[in-house]
Amino acid sequence: MRNDKPLSMPEGGCTCFQIRRAARKVTAIYDRHLADVGLTVTQWGLLANLAGKPPTPIGAYAEVMAMDRTTLTRNIKPLLATGLMTLSPGPDRRTRALTLTAEGKAMVRRAYPTWRAAEMEVREALGTKATTALHDTLRTSMALLDAV
Amino acid sequence: MRNDKPLSMPEGGCTCFQIRRAARKVTAIYDRHLADVGLTVTQWGLLANLAGKPPTPIGAYAEVMAMDRTTLTRNIKPLLATGLMTLSPGPDRRTRALTLTAEGKAMVRRAYPTWRAAEMEVREALGTKATTALHDTLRTSMALLDAV
């Protein structure tokens, strides 16, 4: 086997590159839609998933969102600043629990159709079959990686 | 159809959330391996894909890497600072062309096995079938989204 060019196609063959590229592309679509209501897709996710939950500590919510705890700490900053969620003291003096405010709930209701529009744009671009394949593949892959 | 709870599972059902979560997870694996040689996966990608290319202008390279031009401008900063690549003047006084330095080429050779190790870790966690499915699905999906 010749081996002069062992540095083959990291961009085409690198799983990480592929998935990051896809994340950038898809994020751009969602962010473009959600900009109409002044949210990023990350912020939308944090708000929408908190809706209906009881006051949730930072660490627990980070786990739910599969996000680093310190990343969550920073990601909620603009949401706290705009009054869409609040940090209330937990049972523990260490703990601080996240809750949606009334404004936050209103925002979730307002942003929902916008999120749906983004979701539909992707769904229409991909078609039903590719959309299902993408969801299934990602879900399966993540389950396998989480198991490690 | 009842519609009292229209705000259904954005985290499970949101394509964007799924793909960003996957990107975080996979990035962590690659970054953990590549930290051994002092690179992030983004930096590895930028170095490895520049190897063998003639001096490439910023904008052109951003397009190759499917990355925003201004993001590339910033991502190359640590690579320029550590002397792994250089910006030389292009044919045009507006243009600045990227090239790997000798140190950069050496780094690519050195980091290659490390990258392979990360790739293999993911591949082994997923198995051959899921790995192929992930690659194919992402490639297909991106082609469909780029077409829009």
Place this chain on the structure above:
DNA sequence: AACACTAAAGTGCATATGCACCTATTAGCG
């Protein structure tokens, strides 16, 4: 040549990401 238009790249701002490290508090154990 003068002026408008386009192209290449950088900056300001804001967010997203995560490791290493720090602080405060609680739980547990002798």
Place this chain on the structure above:
DNA sequence: CGCTAATAGGTGCATATGCACTTTAGTGTT
């Protein structure tokens, strides 16, 4: 009770991301 472990959370630093805007340089038209 007092010391130690573990737990919850925040900060510093560095990178990653991209939109809006600016700067500089080439292009083209009259």
